[in-house]
Amino acid sequence: MSKQTSAGRPSGPPRRVGGKPGRAGGRDSSRAGSPESRPTGGRPTAVDPARGVAYETLRAVTERDAYANLILPGLLRRARLRGRDAGLATELAYGALRGRGSYDAIIAAGTDRPIAEIDPAVLDALRLGVHQLLHMRVPPHAAVSTTVDLVRSVAGPGASRFANAVLRRVGERDETEWMERVAPDASKNPDGNLSVRYSHPEWIVRSLRDALRGSGRPADELPALLASHNARPSVAAAALPGLSDVAELTDGEHAQPGVLSPVAAILKGAPDDVPAVRQGRARVQDEGSQLVALGAAAASTVGPDRGRWLDLCAGPGGKAALLAALLAERHAAGLVGDDAELVAVESAEHRAGLVQQSLAAVQCAYDVRVRDGRTVGEAEPGRYDRVLVDVPCTGLGALRRRPEARWRRTPSDLTSLAPLQRELLESALAAVRPGGVVAYATCSPHPAETRMVVDDVLRGRDDVERLDTPAVLRDLIGSRRLPGTEDLYLGDGPAVQLWTHLHGTDSMYLSLLRLKA
Numbered sequence: 001m002s003k004q005t006s007a008g009r010p011s012g013p014p015r016r017v018g019g020k021p022g023r024a025g026g027r028d029s030s031r032a033g034s035p036e037s038r039p040t041g042g043r044p045t046a047v048d049p050a051r052g053v054a055y056e057t058l059r060a061v062t063e064r065d066a067y068a069n070l071i072l073p074g075l076l077r078r079a080r081l082r083g084r085d086a087g088l089a090t091e092l093a094y095g096a097l098r099g100r101g102s103y104d105a106i107i108a109a110g111t112d113r114p115i116a117e118i119d120p121a122v123l124d125a126l127r128l129g130v131h132q133l134l135h136m137r138v139p140p141h142a143a144v145s146t147t148v149d150l151v152r153s154v155a156g157p158g159a160s161r162f163a164n165a166v167l168r169r170v171g172e173r174d175e176t177e178w179m180e181r182v183a184p185d186a187s188k189n190p191d192g193n194l195s196v197r198y199s200h201p202e203w204i205v206r207s208l209r210d211a212l213r214g215s216g217r218p219a220d221e222l223p224a225l226l227a228s229h230n231a232r233p234s235v236a237a238a239a240l241p242g243l244s245d246v247a248e249l250t251d252g253e254h255a256q257p258g259v260l261s262p263v264a265a266i267l268k269g270a271p272d273d274v275p276a277v278r279q280g281r282a283r284v285q286d287e288g289s290q291l292v293a294l295g296a297a298a299a300s301t302v303g304p305d306r307g308r309w310l311d312l313c314a315g316p317g318g319k320a321a322l323l324a325a326l327l328a329e330r331h332a333a334g335l336v337g338d339d340a341e342l343v344a345v346e347s348a349e350h351r352a353g354l355v356q357q358s359l360a361a362v363q364c365a366y367d368v369r370v371r372d373g374r375t376v377g378e379a380e381p382g383r384y385d386r387v388l389v390d391v392p393c394t395g396l397g398a399l400r401r402r403p404e405a406r407w408r409r410t411p412s413d414l415t416s417l418a419p420l421q422r423e424l425l426e427s428a429l430a431a432v433r434p435g436g437v438v439a440y441a442t443c444s445p446h447p448a449e450t451r452m453v454v455d456d457v458l459r460g461r462d463d464v465e466r467l468d469t470p471a472v473l474r475d476l477i478g479s480r481r482l483p484g485t486e487d488l489y490l491g492d493g494p495a496v497q498l499w500t501h502l503h504g505t506d507s508m509y510l511s512l513l514r515l516k517a
């Protein structure tokens with residue numbers, strides 16, 4: 001994992017905490033950090049607001065299965081944190097969640113107790129402390145003392161002594177030295193080694209190796225791919241065509257042009273600082289997702305596209321908004337008729353509400369429907385010119401944005417979602433008219449959710465052609481390139497797999513298909 005500078009913190013390499021404490025977590029102190037030592041988990045009182053918010057985020061994720069990206073904005077608002085302080089709280093929370101696998105191995109090496117026996121409220125605070133010590137330019141004494149204060153406020157003085165001993169021990173080494181000590185021997189246990197070094201569960205390490213191999217990439221790219229999930233992602237926005245443009249977003253201090261997507265800008269600060277984002281004319285959206293929606297709209301149909309478009313898995317509505325804006329543009333240009341409409345289907349009611357909100361600014365006819373997408377093909381056979389089916393998946397391609405996701409997913413998710421993914425694609429193919437386009441997308445690079453689903457559904461069918469997806473995306477991307485790269489790797493087709501470590505986007509998969517006319 002690369003070192004990151006925390007906003008508003010003095011810079012310079014982390015120093016070691018002085019002294020040489022004995023093995024932390026000797027009998028008494030380790031009992032102080034154990035769940036039975038005293039009731040814990042109140043709101044932290046003795047820490048600065050940014051650390052308090054980060055800690056509450058970790059607790060909500062650990063205790064209530066909350067999603068960090070959903071809980072954090074409300075906590076920041078409640079604590080009135082903005083700018084650098086909000087950046088610090090976000091870095092602390094996201095960094096500690098992402099680094100959990102590595103940090104727990106280090107914490108375990110500093111105590112006599114197994115991790116499972118440490119009070120979870122204390123363990124979350126320790127993870128925050130270790131992240132500051134090893135990964136941020138927080139002076140070690142500040143990392144230790146703020147964490148110890150935090151533990152005292154939520155778990156009492158015994159636990160704070162335990163935390164102090166553990167963190168002083170952690171501070172004796174830098175991250176590289178710790179990894180040499182705690183990661184399994186790479187020659188005997190390569191997956192275990194990568195798992196601890198890059199803080200991913202072992203099954204995800206194996207799955208991502210399979211994913212690289214399955215799409216023709218060398219397996220020795222795996223460390224770079226794993227590392228890319230631990231880097232802080234840039235925040236991209238899509239300028240919705242007809243409502244905003246990249247020139248507007250990049251006019252001033254707030255953003256610079258995106259890397260691969262023609263409608264992208266990279267935001268430098270809070271999205272709400274940008275008027276077009278505030279007004280719904282631009283939306284925060286990864287560039288890979290932008291390319292998927294743009295590609296779905298750009299692929300050629302046989303016969304005129306009348307503008308009957310369907311988004312079969314629309315929530316929360318990022319791609320639907322981009323599709324709707326493109327459709328509105330075509331309507332304004334007279335390319336589609338007055339009956340052009342985007343139908344957005346979503347099975348979860350609350351997510352359909354988010355789709356409704358995402359479409360509010362767009363000047364095109366749309367219809368948001370709460371229903372099971374698997375039934376649409378049968379109900380409306382051959383009705384649509386274009387169908388995007390962005391199926392529910394493990395999200396293994398977007399781990400950098402969902403810091404807790406890697407610890408929540410299980411290996412069985414890879415296979416358990418496949419029947420649903422297949423049925424949704426079958427429904428999409430039934431809903432499209434002859435000559436119309438279906439775009440199958442996932443934010444996972446694993447073959448079980450990508451190529452194998454498409455292959456399974458198309459097996460035995462001769463009425464569907466696979467379009468040259470790399471060619472469609474090449475046209476959209478034009479001469480744009482990731483800084484420092486000349487080539488644009490999009491593979492040999494017919495589908496495209498984007499990769500975080502190669503493209504700087506989420507690892508999105510897109511397969512463009514056309515029903516034969």
Ligand SMILES: C[S@@+](CC[C@H](N)C(=O)[O-])C[C@H]1O[C@@H](n2cnc3c(N)ncnc32)[C@H](O)[C@@H]1O
Nearest residue numbers: 313314315316317318319346347372373390392
């Ligand atoms: C990967 S997300 C789609 C993301 C969306 N396209 C966007 O860009 O914002 C998949 C969505 O499919 C929804 N979903 C799951 N099962 C479904 C079904 N049977 N029919 C329709 N939607 C479904 C999920 O609730 C989730 O919102």
